[in-house]
Amino acid sequence: MKASASAPAVRRSTVNPAPKPDGAAERGADAYLQLRNEIVSGRFHPNERLVEADLARLLGAGRNAIRAALVRLDQEGLVALEPNRGARVRLVSDREALEIEEVRVILEQMIIRHAARRVTAADLRDLRRSVDQMRERLSEGNPLGYSELNAEFHQRIWTIADHGTASRLLANLKSQSIRFQYRTILRPGRTEQSLREHEAIVEALASRSPDESEAAMRQHLSQVVQTLQWAIDVQRHQPIWLPR
Amino acid sequence: MKASASAPAVRRSTVNPAPKPDGAAERGADAYLQLRNEIVSGRFHPNERLVEADLARLLGAGRNAIRAALVRLDQEGLVALEPNRGARVRLVSDREALEIEEVRVILEQMIIRHAARRVTAADLRDLRRSVDQMRERLSEGNPLGYSELNAEFHQRIWTIADHGTASRLLANLKSQSIRFQYRTILRPGRTEQSLREHEAIVEALASRSPDESEAAMRQHLSQVVQTLQWAIDVQRHQPIWLPR
DNA sequence: GTTTAACCGATTGTCGACAATATTAGGGAT
DNA sequence: ATCCCTAATATTGTCGACAATCGGTTAAAC
Structure with missing residues (x-):
């Protein structure tokens, strides 16, 4: 249903420590986890721009879900979100x-x-x-x-x-x-x-x-x-x- | 422009440690900070339901901004977000x-x-x-x-x-x-x-x-x-x- | 009287469209 | 050739509408 054909079927790497341990899924959880995986596993370089429309197409989700995921990742410190200027993978110094x-x-x-x-x-x-x-x-x-x-x-x-x-x-x-x-x-x-x-x-x-x-x-x-x-x-x- | 007349002008309490120190505002930052203040300063009790429409009216923001703020607060651990069941103030045991x-x-x-x-x-x-x-x-x-x-x-x-x-x-x-x-x-x-x-x-x-x-x-x-x-x-x- | 089933209001989730803003490209002027 | 201004494009921000789902309520069945 949600795993569209174009989405490249993100494998659950052991590198992802599953920040929410209990099984209860939360708002936009799927897109969030996928994006998180893509970033943590290094598919996006630091400072790379994350365009909402592209991500939506890539993950087979609505722009909505992508937006929520980006906010979450920003709060988590994996992504930097600037007003009117979109999101980038955060570069940690x-x-x-x-x-x-x-x-x-x-x-x-x-x-x-x-x-x-x-x-x-x-x-x-x-x-x-x-x-x-x-x-x-x-x-x-x-x-x-x-x-x-x-x-x-x-x-x-x-x-x-x-x-x-x-x-x-x-x-x-x-x-x-x-x-x-x-x-x-x-x-x-x-x-x-x-x-x-x-x-x-x-x-x-x-x-x-x-x-x-x-x-x-x-x-x-x-x-x-x-x-x-x-x-x-x-x-x-x-x-x-x-x-x- | 966005600070509508109905918004009750939340006072910045010293209780808010400003999680993002630098001046760069991020997506839905205003609604987020306001809500955060309301929760931290105890205006909402633990387990109290946070209805998006009410919050939007209360803070003079769009439902959109409220949604982003709730996601952020969920990630931060101040709010519990359950799919299709909305948000509550998280009760810490x-x-x-x-x-x-x-x-x-x-x-x-x-x-x-x-x-x-x-x-x-x-x-x-x-x-x-x-x-x-x-x-x-x-x-x-x-x-x-x-x-x-x-x-x-x-x-x-x-x-x-x-x-x-x-x-x-x-x-x-x-x-x-x-x-x-x-x-x-x-x-x-x-x-x-x-x-x-x-x-x-x-x-x-x-x-x-x-x-x-x-x-x-x-x-x-x-x-x-x-x-x-x-x-x-x-x-x-x-x-x-x-x-x- | 209790249980189950269908319904209804309230609320959240999602989509599309458009406005606001930033980024890029192009075209003179120096 | 370089710089600056303007136009075109790309991207994000916001709104409204509607679909999906939930909680509670009423009604029916036993």
């Missing part, structure tokens, strides 16, 4: 990416303390399986797959912690800085180290100690921040697309 | 209020570390003046005025810290839990203690030590959380409005 990561760090630290108190044997089994899969991807030389599993791993911890507010914020922050995450994969040797850090996190959780878990997570995230800083420095000297 | 406060605590701790590194002599003067005014309000026996200044005080710190991401999140969180804040004022002796804590925060900032500042802020916020917990317990035994 280096500085903002670091700010975001900084907030992410403290939220993840807080959330893992909750997780450590609530984690069950089944949860630990799932987490270990996640890490095993990551190890596989690593040995396959599949850094993109590793990154997906990485996201899944962290989301699993959010679920265990059962802290809706923090999870929501984290999901939003992550979607805003996703573009930077991709670059961080490229750092040589980083994934191996990352894997060890994840293993340490699982073991800390297994001990059910909030302090140890937070320490392990802090250790991990401080490395992530460093890698992000590295990625930014690299990009600054070898910009991908020059200012015109 | 006790548990959620505590979650929000928990996140607020760690964000404020993080932000004050930044503030401690950046604070200027002029900033300290402003902060001290804020505290002086709070002392005045306290001696006047004006707890509501105190509460407003309290919000202003914290916002001043956000400004000093210059951390846009954290400020934005804090503003959103605060607006969601505003209803609970009002109750916390009622605790006997709390305001006096709160004032002393604020003084301690200013002095810590004056020392420009992130650690001391964070400690002072933590001391303050742990009290705030305790007071919130107290307010929730009181309310649970003396509910203001009974479930019908």
